[in-house]
Structures are given as C-alpha cells and as structure tokens.
C-alpha cells in the first residue's frame with residue numbers, strides 16, 4: 001500500500017467492481033463531451049460494466065485510490081507492459097489522484113521487469129499522460145461498440 005497525505009492507493013478487491021464501473025461511467029460522461037460526439041460518449045460510457053470490472057480485478061493488476069475511505073479512482077496494468085485504464089471520479093479531478101495511480105502502475109511494471117509502459121490515450125487525457133512522462137507516438141483508431149475513436153499511442157521508458 002502507498003499513500004500521500006490525502007490519497008491512499010491499494011490493490012482492488014472484487015467488491016470494488018461496482019464502484020469502478022460507476023467511476024468509469026461518470027468520468028466518461030463528465031469528460032467525454034469535451035472531445036467526443038454524443039454517440040461516442042455514450043458508447044464509451046457503457047463499456048465497463050461491473051462484470052467487466054470484476055474481470056479487470058481478477059485477470060490484471062488493478063489499483064484503487066481512496067480519499068477518506070472512499071474510492072475516487074482506479075488504474076489497471078495489463079502484463080507485460082500496458083497501462084490499460086486510468087479513471088478518476090469527476091468530483092476529484094486535478095487533485096493529483098491520476099498522478100498517484102500512474103506512479104503505482106509504473107512501480108508495478110518496473111517490478112515485473114518491463115522496459116517501458118505503453119498506453120492508448122484519449123484526447124482528454126493526453127496532458128495528464130504527458131505530465132506522467134509519456135511521449136506521443138502515433139494516432140490510432142479504436143472501435144468501441146459501433147463507434148470509432150482516435151486515440152494516441154503513448155509510451156514511457158522505464159529504463
């Protein structure tokens with residue numbers, strides 16, 4: 001477990017799954033309209049059900065951030081080197097929670113011997129990933145439901 005004065009990071013438990021799905025949906029509905037169409041936002045917002053969140057927790061390394069015992073964000077690492085998810089409760093944006101979660105994902109990847117971390121980053125998250133030390137590689141198109149999205153492939157060397 002690691003913590004700053006306000007944020008505690010711990011590995012996610014199965015029981016966190018519904019909260020993770022809720023944070024994901026609210027984060028996307030809050031941030032998506034800034035750079036997505038309404039149809040894209042709707043498709044993205046419905047992409048993480050509680051059942052899928054349970055799979056993230058069981059099959060991968062998922063961490064949650066807590067403020068005063070309330071889960072306010074989560075991040076997932078997919079071996080061998082993918083920073084797969086980073087979502088913060090819209091009521092707690094720009095409080096350093098994303099940065100704290102990114103640091104733990106980086107430590108996790110480093111412990112497993114990854115030479116770099118790779119991510120497919122939405123337009124709304126690029127500034128945050130740049131601040132974590134990721135650099136731009138190339139635009140990439142993803143299909144989610146019936147919607148296509150342009151994301152940016154970004155990476156960070158851990159060497």
Ligand SMILES: CC(C)(COP(=O)(O)OP(=O)(O)OC[C@H]1O[C@@H](n2cnc3c(N)ncnc32)[C@H](O)[C@@H]1OP(=O)(O)O)[C@@H](O)C(=O)NCCC(=O)NCCS
Nearest residue numbers: 031086087088093094095096097098099121122125128131
């Ligand atoms: C991207 C996201 C996880 C960032 O979480 P956060 O807790 O607000 O991030 P932090 O507070 O740690 O901020 C990280 C950096 O990004 C900057 N930043 C974050 N949001 C910003 C915004 N909207 N505008 C400008 N800068 C922003 C912060 O100032 C900080 O930079 P600094 O360290 O140089 O001061 C959050 O906005 C989110 O959940 N977005 C919706 C979901 C999403 O797009 N996830 C990524 C999928 S690829």
